[in-house]
Amino acid sequence: MKKIRVALKDRSYNIHIGAxxxxxxxxxxxxxxxxxxxxxxxxxxxxxxxxxxxxxxxxAAGISSTVxxxxxxxxxxxxxxxxxxxxDLARFDRNRHVFIVALGGGVVGDLAGFIAAVYKRGIPYxxxxxxxxxxxxxxxxxxxxxxxxxxxxxxxxxHQPRAVITDVSALASLGKRQLCxxxxxxxxxxxxxxxxxFLYIEKNIAGLLAKDxxxxxxxxxxxxxxxxxxxxxxxxxxxxxxxxxNFGHTIGHAIESASGYNRYGHGEAVxxxxxxxxDISRQMKMITAHDQERIIRLIKAAGLPxxxxxxxxxxxxxxxxxxxxxxxxxxxxxxLDGIGRARVVENISLFIIRSTLAKSSGPAIC
Amino acid sequence: MKKIRVALKDRSYNIHIGAxxxxxxxxxxxxxxxxxxxxxxxxxxxxxxxxxxxxxxxxAAGISSTVxxxxxxxxxxxxxxxxxxxxDLARFDRNRHVFIVALGGGVVGDLAGFIAAVYKRGIPYxxxxxxxxxxxxxxxxxxxxxxxxxxxxxxxxxHQPRAVITDVSALASLGKRQLCxxxxxxxxxxxxxxxxxFLYIEKNIAGLLAKDxxxxxxxxxxxxxxxxxxxxxxxxxxxxxxxxxNFGHTIGHAIESASGYNRYGHGEAVxxxxxxxxDISRQMKMITAHDQERIIRLIKAAGLPxxxxxxxxxxxxxxxxxxxxxxxxxxxxxxLDGIGRARVVENISLFIIRSTLAKSSGPAIC
Numbered sequence: 001m002k003k004i005r006v007a008l009k010d011r012s013y014n015i016h017i018g019a020x021x022x023x024x025x026x027x028x029x030x031x032x033x034x035x036x037x038x039x040x041x042x043x044x045x046x047x048x049x050x051x052x053x054x055x056x057x058x059x060a061a062g063i064s065s066t067v068x069x070x071x072x073x074x075x076x077x078x079x080x081x082x083x084x085x086x087x088d089l090a091r092f093d094r095n096r097h098v099f100i101v102a103l104g105g106g107v108v109g110d111l112a113g114f115i116a117a118v119y120k121r122g123i124p125y126x127x128x129x130x131x132x133x134x135x136x137x138x139x140x141x142x143x144x145x146x147x148x149x150x151x152x153x154x155x156x157x158x159h160q161p162r163a164v165i166t167d168v169s170a171l172a173s174l175g176k177r178q179l180c181x182x183x184x185x186x187x188x189x190x191x192x193x194x195x196x197x198f199l200y201i202e203k204n205i206a207g208l209l210a211k212d213x214x215x216x217x218x219x220x221x222x223x224x225x226x227x228x229x230x231x232x233x234x235x236x237x238x239x240x241x242x243x244x245x246n247f248g249h250t251i252g253h254a255i256e257s258a259s260g261y262n263r264y265g266h267g268e269a270v271x272x273x274x275x276x277x278x279d280i281s282r283q284m285k286m287i288t289a290h291d292q293e294r295i296i297r298l299i300k301a302a303g304l305p306x307x308x309x310x311x312x313x314x315x316x317x318x319x320x321x322x323x324x325x326x327x328x329x330x331x332x333x334x335x336l337d338g339i340g341r342a343r344v345v346e347n348i349s350l351f352i353i354r355s356t357l358a359k360s361s362g363p364a365i366c
Numbered sequence: 367m368k369k370i371r372v373a374l375k376d377r378s379y380n381i382h383i384g385a386x387x388x389x390x391x392x393x394x395x396x397x398x399x400x401x402x403x404x405x406x407x408x409x410x411x412x413x414x415x416x417x418x419x420x421x422x423x424x425x426a427a428g429i430s431s432t433v434x435x436x437x438x439x440x441x442x443x444x445x446x447x448x449x450x451x452x453x454d455l456a457r458f459d460r461n462r463h464v465f466i467v468a469l470g471g472g473v474v475g476d477l478a479g480f481i482a483a484v485y486k487r488g489i490p491y492x493x494x495x496x497x498x499x500x501x502x503x504x505x506x507x508x509x510x511x512x513x514x515x516x517x518x519x520x521x522x523x524x525h526q527p528r529a530v531i532t533d534v535s536a537l538a539s540l541g542k543r544q545l546c547x548x549x550x551x552x553x554x555x556x557x558x559x560x561x562x563x564f565l566y567i568e569k570n571i572a573g574l575l576a577k578d579x580x581x582x583x584x585x586x587x588x589x590x591x592x593x594x595x596x597x598x599x600x601x602x603x604x605x606x607x608x609x610x611x612n613f614g615h616t617i618g619h620a621i622e623s624a625s626g627y628n629r630y631g632h633g634e635a636v637x638x639x640x641x642x643x644x645d646i647s648r649q650m651k652m653i654t655a656h657d658q659e660r661i662i663r664l665i666k667a668a669g670l671p672x673x674x675x676x677x678x679x680x681x682x683x684x685x686x687x688x689x690x691x692x693x694x695x696x697x698x699x700x701x702l703d704g705i706g707r708a709r710v711v712e713n714i715s716l717f718i719i720r721s722t723l724a725k726s727s728g729p730a731i732c
Contacts, residue, residue, distance in 0.1 A: 079449040083514075086445075090516035118484070121509070121522045143487070150456035156487045157523055 002217075004224050006140065007232040008160060015140060015164040015224050019213065022053050022167040025101070025128060026061030034124040034162050035099035038065040039089055041112040042103040043072035046130055049173060054103060054128065065101075066092055070111065074261055077111050077146045079155075085115055099124040099162075105131035105178070106138040106266065110153070113144030117159030127161045130170040132182025132216075133267055136189070136223035139164045141231040141242075151319075152253060152261075158236055166224070168217050176209075180303035181267020183208065184248075187298055188274060189223045192247045193230075195340030197222050202294070205301045244342040247334040248274030251357075254320035259311045271304035272360065279356045280348060281335040291339050313357035317350070368583075370590050372506065373598040374526060381506060381530040381590050385579065388419050388533040391467070391494060392427030400490040400528050401465035404431040405455055407478040408469040409438035412496055415539055420469060420494065431467075432458055436477065440627055443477050443512045445521075451481055465490040465528075471497035471544070472504040472632065476519070479510030483525030493527045496536040498548025498582075499633055502555070502589035505530045507597040507608075518619060518627075524602055532590070534583050545575065546669035547633020550614075553664060554640060555589045558613045559596075561706030563588050568660070571667045610708040613700040614640030617723075620686035625677045637670035638726065645722045646714060647701040657705050679723035683716070 001018035016028065029038065038058050042051065051067055058065045068085055070076040092098065102112030102125060109127055116125035127139035145156030171179070183201070186208075190198030200218065201208065207215045227245070234241035252273030255264055264272070275296060282292045300306050308316075320331070330346050331353075337343045367384035382394065395404065404424050408417065417433055424431045434451055436442040458464065468478030468491060475493055482491035493505035511522030537545070549567070552574075556564030566584065567574065573581045593611070600607035618639030621630055630638070641662060648658045666672050674682075686697070696712050697719075703709045 079445060079452075083445040086521055087514055087516060090514050090520055118521045118523055120520060121511070121524055145487070148453055148456050150453060154456055154486060155452055155484045157484055158487055 002221050004221070004228050006160070006228045008235055011142075011160045011235075013161060013163050015166060015228060017166045017168065017217070017221055017224060019169040019217075020167060021165055022050060022128060022170065023057050025054055025126070025165055026057035026059065026063055028163055028165060029058065029063055029099070029101075029126060030061035032124075032162050034126065035097040036063060037093075037096040037098045038063050038101050039092055039098055040065055040067045040101040040103055041070060041085065041115070042067060042108055043076075044069050045072055046104045046108070050103060050130065050170065054101070058101075070108065072107070074107055074147070074152075076107055077152075079146060079148075082111065082115060082146050085111070086119060089115065089119060099126065101126050101128060102139070102161075103128045103130065105129065105134045109134050109138050110143075110145045110156075113142070113159055113161065114146050114156055117144050117157035122159060124162045125159075127164045129164065129166055131174055131178050132171055132220070133178070133185055135166045135168075135171075135220055136182065137185045137227065139166070140224060140227045142235070151257060160235075164224075166220060168213060168220060171211060171216060176303065177265065178267075179209065179211070181265050183302040184267035184271040184274070184299070184304055186219050186223050187302060188245075188247050188270065189226045191274065191295065191336060191339060192244045192334070192342035193226050193340065194222065197226075198298075198339055201302075202298050205298065209303065240344050243332070243344050244334050247336075247342050248272075248277055250331075250333055251276045251316065251320060254316045255308065255311060257319040258315040263310055264305070268305050271299050271302075271306075272308055275299065275306060276353075276356050276360055277333060277335055279359065280333060280352055281337075283352055283356070284335065284345075286343075287336045287338055291336075294339070308357070308360045313354070313360075316357060317353065320353075368587050370587070370594050372526070372594045374601055377508075377526045377601075379527060379529050381532060381594060383532045383534065383583070383587050383590060385535040385583075386533060387531055388416060388494060388536065389423050391420055391492070391531055392423035392425065392429055394529055394531060395424065395429055395465070395467075395492060396427035398490075398528050400492065401463040402429060403459075403462040403464045404429050404467050405458055405464055406431055406433045406467040406469055407436060407451065407481070408433060408474055409442075410435050411438055412470045412474070416469060416496065416536065420467070436474065438473070440473055440513070440518075442473055443518075445512060445514075448477065448481060448512050451477070452485055455481065455485060465492065467492050467494060468505075468527075469494045469496065471495065471500045475500050475504050476509075476511045476522075479508070479525055479527065480512050480522055483510050483523035488525060490528045491525075493530045495530065495532055497540055497544050498537055498586070499544070499551055501532045501534075501537075501586055502548060503551045503593065505532070506590060506593045508601070517623060526601075530590075532586060534579060534586060537577060537582060542575075542669065543631065544633075545577070547631050549574065549668040550633035550637040550640070550665070550670055552585050552589050553661075553668060554611075554613050554636065555592045557640065557661065557702060557705060558610045558700070558708035559592050559706065560588065563592075564664075564705055567668075568664050571664065575669060606710050609698070609710050610700050613702070613708050614643055616697075616699055617642045617682065617686060620682045621674065621677060623685040624681040629676055630671070634671050637665050637668075637672075638674055641665065641672060642719075642722050642726055643699060643701055645725065646699065646718055647703075649718055649722070650701065650711075652709075653702050653704055657702075660705070674723070674726045679720070679726075682723060683719065686719075
């Protein structure tokens with residue numbers, strides 16, 4: 001088992017990474033004294049696979065539990081679901097010492113984290129991520145959120161979990177498409193912060209997609225370390241350090257939104273966003289054409305899309321201007337300064353964005 | 367104009383108190399650089415009275431504004447209203463630098479504060495309280511909340527305002543009943559923290575109820591100082607210092623809840639709760655019978671109820687056990703240690719609570 005610390009003074013916590021580690025949830029929760037009654041938020045599919053293991057582990061540690069199922073779709077990150085779950089939680093929490101367990105992928109983690117953030121102005125919660133994307137990204141760092149019709153993640157709170165329990169063996173049952181989407185975020189960490197990680201993924205992409213446990217464990221631990229380090233230094237994204245984690249996300253969110261959240265998954269949209277950001281970086285002579293080619297090649301090898309299809313780029317630009325990172329009309333992009341380094345650049349000319357998007361919509365990007 | 371500082375490091379802010387100070391909102395907001403576009407949350411009645419003054423003041427400082435009306439009832443502190451307002455805010459906030467202004471009493475302040483806390487994981491807001499209760503209590507300290515069917519204020523966040531702008535002349539139009547309810551909280555501050563304030567209110571109660579501006583200004587400034595001091599030392603109620611502000615509220619909330627929030631207003635329920643807590647304090651020999659009599663007399667003189675009517679005390683006890691301050695089955699009461707000092711006491715016997723409530727339901731309490 002590997003332990004990685006997110007260092008945030010009295011809000012510090014560990015990311016526990018290992019195979020079969022879900023069986024230690026109860027023990028970890030009991031040691032942290034987060035509560036005597038667990039309110040587990042998950043979906044039917046994940047519950048069928050891991051619910052029994054998790055609840056047995058809690059029970060063995062003297063912790064009671066109840067399971068609340070939410071639909072397995074981004075639509076669950078809504079006010080309606082949040083209100084229903086909070087009402088149910090309030091009924092469950094009669095004279096108890098309750099904490100929340102988020103068992104699942106990004107949707108479950110974001111929603112459950114938000115519920116933990118606002119119920120009684122904040123109660124403890126533990127993240128038990130079961131997708132690659134949640135394990136290396138969304139479960140770490142305390143960004144919780146629900147969506148509004150006007151945009152994804154527009155409502156939320158910073159609320160750090162008390163622990164992240166990353167069971168790498170949970171990935172065994174992960175679908176190919178979801179694995180690839182997680183890989184997009186892994187590639188992102190390499191690009192923005194760790195050239196060696198990028199090289200490792202480049203070299204081991206076949207093994208990673210074949211779920212080679214050693215390779216996956218290495219990548220998960222490395223990505224978790226990078227995220228833990230960034231969050232520890234810039235918890236609330238105030239120093240523009242945490243902002244670099246949004247590499248590929250500015251355009252990625254706009255693509256998701258412009259396509260009504262059903263054509264591209266989050267990781268796929270981020271992959272396309274990274275290609276756009278890489279192309280802009282190359283045009284601004286921050287990376288070479290050779291670097292750009294390597295990025296395209298790896299994204300393609302990871303089973304991710306390299307061409308934008310069926311989403312008019314004008315719509316993407318218009319959505320992009322609604323991004324919550326926008327301040328007073330200035331756009332902000334995370335661009336690459338070579339592979340392994342990122343920088344926030346403001347006010348990229350609309351001409352460059354437009355021509356890059358036009359290119360990426362056609363056959364020319366790769 | 368008087369300025370009181372809430373000292374919370376990078377979340378510090380001033381409470382500005384004065385007559386006609388609402389005209390300085392724009393100036394204060396501009397100096398704080400909270401944003402260029404104000405989203406003002408208020409109700410129709412308050413908007414008709416102060417909307418024009420406030421928006422003109424913002425405009426003069428170069429700040430655009432839009433006004434969002436919410437119904438003037440506790441029911442506005444719901445998920446439904448919060449979702450509707452957040453959607454509207456997201457539509458307003460296209461490429462702007464938006465902040466929120468809470469113009470009104472406790473309901474507006476709690477809801478608007480919650481919206482500011484969760485929109486884009488927190489945007490700045492300014493409190494412009496227009497009732498005595500909001501001016502001396504709910505606008506200060508960053509406790510924001512909405513209600514659930516299962517209980518009041520069960521969902522919320524700590525989110526400090528960037529300024530509190532307390533215009534004492536706004537009280538000129540305040541109804542008698544609301545003035546008395548604010549007085550309940552003022553008496554609370556005297557009882558828990560400042561014997562001289564208690565004596566001042568005792569001596570000047572007639573003038574205060576007649577809205578003597580000098581007396582009101584003195585009381586508002588004193589109460590604001592006490593609250594600012596307590597919040598500065600225990601922002602998140604972790605050291606049981608902030609807990610003493612809940613004097614009278616444990617039973618008060620239960621009374622409100624057991625009576626379906628329509629028989630007693632918040633201040634009235636708190637007054638009854640303070641009488642119950644005082645009676646328990648006397649039974650536990652923490653205050654004298656003479657002190658208790660003075661408290662009853664002042665609450666009566668302030669136009670507040672001294673007898674509980676039409677709410678079965680069994681229902682109050684059952685609601686009381688759902689209080690969010692409860693932890694693992696132990697009740698917690700704030701009791702008086704003489705007039706001007708309070709202390710948190712755990713595990714008061716149900717026998718004492720019951721007999722006190724039975725007494726306060728009958729004619730015997732005063």
